[in-house]
Amino acid sequence: MTEVGIDAVEIWTGKLKLDLPGTFAPQKGDDPEKYTKGLGLNNSSFPDVYEDIVTMGANAAKQLMDRKGLAPEDIGRIDVATESAFDHSKPASTYIAGCLEQVYDGDFTHANKGERKFACLAGTQAIDDAYNWIRAGRNRDRAALVISTDTALYARGDPGEATQGAGAVAMLIDEDPSIVSLSMEQGYGSKDETDFLKPNQQFPSVDGKRSVQVYLSRMREALEDYESVTDDIELDDFVYAPFHTPFPGMVRKAALLAYRHVIRDTTYEDDLAGEIGRQPREDDYDDREAYEEAIREYMDALKTTEQYQTWYDTVVEPTLGLSREVGNWYTSSVHIARVSALRDALTRDRSFVGDTLLVASYGSGAQAEIHAETIREGWQAEIEGLNIDDQLAARYELTWDEYEDVHDVHEYDMEVEREIEEFTQPEAEFVFTGWGRMNERKYEYVE
Numbered sequence: 001m002t003e004v005g006i007d008a009v010e011i012w013t014g015k016l017k018l019d020l021p022g023t024f025a026p027q028k029g030d031d032p033e034k035y036t037k038g039l040g041l042n043n044s045s046f047p048d049v050y051e052d053i054v055t056m057g058a059n060a061a062k063q064l065m066d067r068k069g070l071a072p073e074d075i076g077r078i079d080v081a082t083e084s085a086f087d088h089s090k091p092a093s094t095y096i097a098g099c100l101e102q103v104y105d106g107d108f109t110h111a112n113k114g115e116r117k118f119a120c121l122a123g124t125q126a127i128d129d130a131y132n133w134i135r136a137g138r139n140r141d142r143a144a145l146v147i148s149t150d151t152a153l154y155a156r157g158d159p160g161e162a163t164q165g166a167g168a169v170a171m172l173i174d175e176d177p178s179i180v181s182l183s184m185e186q187g188y189g190s191k192d193e194t195d196f197l198k199p200n201q202q203f204p205s206v207d208g209k210r211s212v213q214v215y216l217s218r219m220r221e222a223l224e225d226y227e228s229v230t231d232d233i234e235l236d237d238f239v240y241a242p243f244h245t246p247f248p249g250m251v252r253k254a255a256l257l258a259y260r261h262v263i264r265d266t267t268y269e270d271d272l273a274g275e276i277g278r279q280p281r282e283d284d285y286d287d288r289e290a291y292e293e294a295i296r297e298y299m300d301a302l303k304t305t306e307q308y309q310t311w312y313d314t315v316v317e318p319t320l321g322l323s324r325e326v327g328n329w330y331t332s333s334v335h336i337a338r339v340s341a342l343r344d345a346l347t348r349d350r351s352f353v354g355d356t357l358l359v360a361s362y363g364s365g366a367q368a369e370i371h372a373e374t375i376r377e378g379w380q381a382e383i384e385g386l387n388i389d390d391q392l393a394a395r396y397e398l399t400w401d402e403y404e405d406v407h408d409v410h411e412y413d414m415e416v417e418r419e420i421e422e423f424t425q426p427e428a429e430f431v432f433t434g435w436g437r438m439n440e441r442k443y444e445y446v447e
């Protein structure tokens, strides 16, 4: 059977940046290390005044189409994943297609367009939809364009304010892909949860501490479900494990749990037994509380072992590189974790073709999904083609007062009394230009 997966990828970051330890922490009266070491973040990306989910998505898509030499007729489907939509009816994909039609010959009249919603998980679900469409043979030799795009803003003063971000990822899903092919097998952990939601409001209502526990529980269920359709996961099966990364500290917690689960009843557990003992088994304890306390002690010891740290530094830490510099990009977060991993692979002296990634996506509300991806022959050229380092270096660094203005500009219900000038000069990109007669947002391409 022909493999289906990600054939090309492009990233677009919001063009402003906020230095978390340097600018944000002093205003909050926090130790800068809460950000760099605790949450694991250095900077967040923010949209300039002329940027939004449509411009960032369209700019990522244009970069991808240009690099791959694609025309509208090559694309049969445009799915946008976002949880920052400004329209309850018209999908962002129609706006993005409209932007792209300004600059390419031909149009997307033939293309099926939609918008996917399940918090941060939606990007992965949109890839799934594209995969299924191609596998079903309904694609007429066309590829699917999946665009995840978000302005991840929290209300001022919310603990989540430290984990904001803005950016988009465009991915081309096709047969015989150049970067990774997707496994048929998937695992899910899904429950009706009230931990992070936006009921008819722009900024989320969040129970931050509980959201961390919900993330971990759904991930465990997804891992178990994945193992129910494959063999048990072995530690050496995967070269990298990109997780949904709201902030790198979250992944640090998830990775430790995953490691404990995977090494149970293996020689890895035996090898560690002399140093930290064997994992507690529930049957050996009188009550759940005592068992959980024993587990906590085991985990505290496990994370200090050389065996665990070596695995973490090789398989997980490299997935966090971009996240540390941009913050939470919601639907794009796991997709920039995959790119971070492959950028790390570029620095290693081996091929990686045929090696496997374990990809763990998550969305609040809440659902986790786990599948495997196999690295394909063309991955290196695709990842080398990215210009994300240049984009990150070109971001305008906000002062605190400027950050406050930018947050106000992007708050839908806020009347900003004075005109806030753009901080960067748009060049060869789509920009937001204002509202039309039906309150639709308008866009233009500037040379």
Ligand SMILES: CC(C)(COP(=O)([O-])OP(=O)([O-])OC[C@H]1O[C@@H](n2cnc3c(N)ncnc32)[C@H](O)[C@@H]1OP(=O)([O-])[O-])[C@@H](O)C(=O)NCCC(=O)NCCSC(=O)C[C@@](C)(O)CC(=O)[O-]
Pocket: 031, 032, 033, 034, 035, 037, 038, 039, 083, 118, 119, 120, 121, 159, 160, 161, 162, 163, 196, 206, 207, 208, 209, 211, 212, 215, 244, 245, 246, 247, 249, 250, 328, 330, 362, 363, 364
């Ligand atoms: C995550 C919270 C709750 C943190 O909220 P907080 O109360 O500001 O931070 P904290 O006090 O918990 O500190 C954070 C970490 O820094 C450490 N720390 C503290 N001080 C120092 C220091 N001096 N030096 C070194 N480390 C320090 C501290 O110990 C802790 O590490 P931990 O103990 O947890 O490992 C908050 O940022 C928040 O509410 N974020 C938004 C919600 C979120 O991101 N949840 C994650 C799971 S849900 C998810 O991923 C879905 C999501 C959010 O992406 C949305 C979607 O799906 O749509």
